[in-house]
Amino acid sequence: MDIGLLLLRLVLALILFTHASQKLGGWFGGNGLARQGEIFASLGLHPGRAMVLAAGVSELLAATALLLGLLTPVGALLAAGTMVVAGVTMQLNSGKFWNIAGGGEYPYVLAAAAAVLGFTGAGAYSLDAQVSGEAWSTVVHEPATWVGALILLAALVAAVPFALVVRRAAAAR
Template identity: 40%
Template structure:
């Protein structure tokens, strides 16, 4: 085993399980799906129940998919879409830094996932096990993986915002 493959494994697992934990929390945490739905409604992502289910499911699926390295560009695209929507709807007005609830963390998660899609999941992944001797290998890593993660992720996030995001009215101070 090379350090490169082990490092990719550690990055994939930590990043993936972190995202999956966010989805799990939406399903089973304090407010569960109904509480998450109310929050989505309050930030302008309507219908809230639909978005609560989509976000929670995508976070779990993308997180676990990245963690095990299965069709890596697809879960990476999920990260990009999720983080684009989160950054735009919740964090963009707060500036860059996370200490002020800015979009810094969203950027780091999305870029790390895209970087993994470009590098490939490594030899300690389901992608390697399933696709190394097939024509799909070139699409789950390298420029193909990078392009899939970016294009699909940006299209998903921008599409979701364009179709569903309706900012709540600003209250006068």
């Protein structure tokens, strides 16, 4: 199981790093901060550049936490929250669920993968596993079910204001 958790963390961290790099620096064929800011603003997410910066930094922090397996519930929360917001925004903008049609399917899968780590913890091959203490173990290394449930709930709640803004912007178009 620990090797599976390590693989999940590494793949998710790599994807989140790539997403952030596309947004912030234009790497890997991305738009970069200025162009992505215009796209965000066109969706009603104002100020666009600041929203891109917030999303990109959240993805970078999540990628770092998941890669190292350090404060994994925090990384899982950042990843799940950012990806649920991305999924909802894409789905409401396109009116479609499936990724091929511009919907939010793919970000939802990434959010679910991150939420899984909120329930399981990072596993033995992580920095979280190296820290001892009862509280650390209950919340971080081997989290109780409520930690994963809280991450899932917080990610869903985080998407609500964005959904309202995107719906309002779409209705105005």
